[in-house]
Amino acid sequence: MRYLRLLAIQLRTSLLLSMQYRADFLLDAFVEVFWMATAILPLVVVFRVRPVIAGWSFGDALMVMGWFTFLQGVLEGAINPSLVTVVEHIRKGTLDFVLIKPADAQFLVSTARFQPWRAVNVATSLGLFAWGFARLGRGPSAGDVALAAVAMVAAVVVLYSLWMLTVSAAFYFVRIDNLSQLFGAVFDAARWPVQIFRGVVRAVFTFVIPLALMTTYPAEALLGRLGTGTLLGALAGAAAAFVITRLVWTASIGKYTSAGG
Amino acid sequence: MIRVRALRKHYQVHERPPGVAGALRSLFHRTYKAVAAVDGIDFDIAASERVGFLGPNGAGKTTTLKVLSGLLHPTSGEVSVDGHEPRRRDDAFLQKIMLVLGQKQQLLWDLPPSDTFELNRAVYGVPRDEYAATLRELTELLELGDLVRKPARTLSLGERMKCELAAALIHRPKVLFLDEPTIGLDVSMQATVRGFVERYNQRYGATILLTSHYMEDVQRLCPRVIVIDKGKLVYDGALEALVARIRPDKRVVLRFTRPVDRADLADLGTVVRHGAGDTVLDVHKDAVNRVVTQALARLPVADLTVENPPLEEVMSELFARGHAEPSP
Numbered sequence: 143m144r145y146l147r148l149l150a151i152q153l154r155t156s157l158l159l160s161m162q163y164r165a166d167f168l169l170d171a172f173v174e175v176f177w178m179a180t181a182i183l184p185l186v187v188v189f190r191v192r193p194v195i196a197g198w199s200f201g202d203a204l205m206v207m208g209w210f211t212f213l214q215g216v217l218e219g220a221i222n223p224s225l226v227t228v229v230e231h232i233r234k235g236t237l238d239f240v241l242i243k244p245a246d247a248q249f250l251v252s253t254a255r256f257q258p259w260r261a262v263n264v265a266t267s268l269g270l271f272a273w274g275f276a277r278l279g280r281g282p283s284a285g286d287v288a289l290a291a292v293a294m295v296a297a298v299v300v301l302y303s304l305w306m307l308t309v310s311a312a313f314y315f316v317r318i319d320n321l322s323q324l325f326g327a328v329f330d331a332a333r334w335p336v337q338i339f340r341g342v343v344r345a346v347f348t349f350v351i352p353l354a355l356m357t358t359y360p361a362e363a364l365l366g367r368l369g370t371g372t373l374l375g376a377l378a379g380a381a382a383a384f385v386i387t388r389l390v391w392t393a394s395i396g397k398y399t400s401a402g403g
Numbered sequence: 404m405i406r407v408r409a410l411r412k413h414y415q416v417h418e419r420p421p422g423v424a425g426a427l428r429s430l431f432h433r434t435y436k437a438v439a440a441v442d443g444i445d446f447d448i449a450a451s452e453r454v455g456f457l458g459p460n461g462a463g464k465t466t467t468l469k470v471l472s473g474l475l476h477p478t479s480g481e482v483s484v485d486g487h488e489p490r491r492r493d494d495a496f497l498q499k500i501m502l503v504l505g506q507k508q509q510l511l512w513d514l515p516p517s518d519t520f521e522l523n524r525a526v527y528g529v530p531r532d533e534y535a536a537t538l539r540e541l542t543e544l545l546e547l548g549d550l551v552r553k554p555a556r557t558l559s560l561g562e563r564m565k566c567e568l569a570a571a572l573i574h575r576p577k578v579l580f581l582d583e584p585t586i587g588l589d590v591s592m593q594a595t596v597r598g599f600v601e602r603y604n605q606r607y608g609a610t611i612l613l614t615s616h617y618m619e620d621v622q623r624l625c626p627r628v629i630v631i632d633k634g635k636l637v638y639d640g641a642l643e644a645l646v647a648r649i650r651p652d653k654r655v656v657l658r659f660t661r662p663v664d665r666a667d668l669a670d671l672g673t674v675v676r677h678g679a680g681d682t683v684l685d686v687h688k689d690a691v692n693r694v695v696t697q698a699l700a701r702l703p704v705a706d707l708t709v710e711n712p713p714l715e716e717v718m719s720e721l722f723a724r725g726h727a728e729p730s731p
């Protein structure tokens with residue numbers, strides 16, 4: 143309850159901050175639309191040549207694209223801004239002020255900054271789903287939507303955990319810009335169904351950097367073809383990732399040496 | 404209130420030889436050296452005491468404050484603050500303390516300070532009516548006026564420091580660690596901050612441990628000082644006693660109606676300065692009476708004052724002696 147109130151006040155602060163920069167808001171919205179268009183383009187081109195790839199039709203693939211857009215919104219709107227702030231705190235030594243507050247430090251840093259207008263992505267992803275189902279000539283069942291939502295929760299938890307682990311690395315290396323850029327580049331591959339990849343790459347994208355779990359599974363759930371076993375596996379994986387992240391974060395805090403006198 | 408026993412904090416520091424070759428070598432083979440930032444210090448501070456924490460740069464002052472506030476884990480030793488072990492960082496402990504770092508800021512850069520206050524109110528769970536009362540008092544004591552409604556980035560350094568202090572005290576901490584709270588401030592703003600710290604201490608009975616490079620801060624605020632150098636405790640006691648022990652001399656400042664030969668001053672005391680304006684002599688405190696009488700009788704004195712030697716000089720002398728003289 144207390145943490146819900148804290149979350150509300152953190153959101154309020156972020157909202158105030160983003161309203162300080164109205165011009166940024168407009169620019170960001172424009173850039174976002176542009177990126178969305180370029181992101182869909184390769185999909186359109188590829189499916190024009192071959193109607194079905196690795197068992198995915200264009201309509202099916204739009205579900206993956208929809209979840210990718212949604213997750214990108216979560217990443218850019220709720221995860222990345224906060225974590226950029228933590229790295230900044232670590233570099234400047236102002237993490238002191240976070241650690242000295244009587245509330246969970248991981249919670250405080252993870253909710254420090256939101257970019258509310260990224261909610262635009264949610265609307266876009268709904269549009270992509272609608273387009274996809276129109277191509278398929280049917281709609282999703284209520285059960286499938288519920289399953290997809292559950293799969294998405296697992297996806298968000300995994301994404302958050304991976305990002306948090308990257309940030310924990312900042313305690314040891316301080317500059318992690320490259321690491322997070324690399325991660326961003328890899329995350330881009332999540333717009334494709336994982337079945338498109340083969341061999342080692344697919345294994346990596348399923349177990350190491352679980353892109354499959356992030357977009358392919360929720361898409362399959364929405365299409366009504368995700369096995370229960372896979373979903374449970376995804377949930378277990380997400381829970382494990384969260385616990386590991388918590389442990390690594392706690393250890394990192396213990397190692398924290400502060401900066402700048 | 405605060406109890407420190409045999410506190411040690413060592414850092415592993417990566418060492419590398421200078422130059423490109425050294426840097427290359429250290430990429431593959433690193434050598435580490437343990438640096439003792441704090442090397443076995445003990446002290447106790449009673450509730451509502453104001454203590455100055457002195458030492459040259461790198462003496463371990465900030466490290467000690469960070470250990471006391473739970474940010475750093477001690478390598479060894481025992482630390483307790485109002486019955487809590489700081490490194491556990493439990494909420495009850497964190498509710499009671501605050502660390503103000505003059506060189507870092509917690510105010511949200513793009514928002515008015517009032518939004519940071521509001522955030523802290525929520526984090527510390529301060530009830531609304533209590534918050535309103537505290538804020539009223541802080542606004543009055545610090546003369547904040549409508550500063551709190553301007554974005555922090557538009558405030559001057561001094562204004563920002565006042566708001567930093569207010570943000571740090573929303574939860575009325577019982578223990579206040581101040582690390583260089585007046586750094587970079589102009590003289591009148593320093594005086595404002597000093598006056599505020601004193602009143603906060605008196606009004607709430609808060610325990611205050613303060614580091615500063617401005618001796619004026621320490622002289623005005625702290626009846627007791629703890630001096631550390633190279634991680635070791637050099638002195639703990641009354642400021643006056645420290646001055647008397649290190650520099651038993653008084654400073655006699657003379658102004659003459661006509662020029663006086665330097666040779667005429669030699670038997671009075673050590674001549675620190677002898678110029679057109681004034682003449683400064685260091686005189687042992689027991690000899691002050693005799694010297695003043697002689698000077699008035701023998702020399703064309705227009706004005707005469709007796710002062711303590713500047714604390715800056717006392718400190719640099721203390722640190723120059725190193726550990727030659729153990730504390731009592």
